[in-house]
Amino acid sequence: MNRILLVEDNEMNRDAISRLLERRGFTLLLAADGEEGVRLCRETRPDLVLMDLGLPGIDGFEATRRIKADPVTSHIPVVALTARALTSDREAAFAAGCDDYDTKPVDLGRLVDKIRRLTGDPEAP
Template identity: 80%
Template structure:
């Protein structure tokens, strides 16, 4: 089963997105901030990370940089999942190491398509 790590500080977003992805057959781990996201990424080795960029403490940009700088986690794809819609935010996310970028509110069909493309899968997880 495909395991995703959702790093999201907003409880309503975290619960809604994780439930929707679980209904699509994914196992979803959650973290409430960048520090916890980095730690869970190292410990659990998820197949993919969905990273909010506007996190308290260590933001999503820095958390992604740290995930990508660590040889244990560098191979894990990171998708920025954020309400930030400016081109400069998207460019900064890619510069930090994100493999893809999607906006909130999440379009689940589009998001799942990006997840599958990054993991090289089709159909159910």
């Protein structure tokens, strides 16, 4: 099915990333903040979550911790998708429960490869 939940507060980034992935055949669900992302993840159970780390309200670190702590959503892979490129940010993302880490601007080929690997679907779009 390849449904991806994109949690991104920047409207331009959300629009650009979702359009790129939709053109590759993925179905996108969109959330503008951490609270909405956690709620939509629980309600829709996507195949993967792309999580911005610098979100208003609860940030992407806390949203990921909540997703991973919930037995309903703990199995869903979370990829930190962020402009934060420091080693400490990467380490903090993994410590929060992220399964992978990628930086903006998005390299679509690399991101799709990560999605395929994490969802176990080599035929993903």
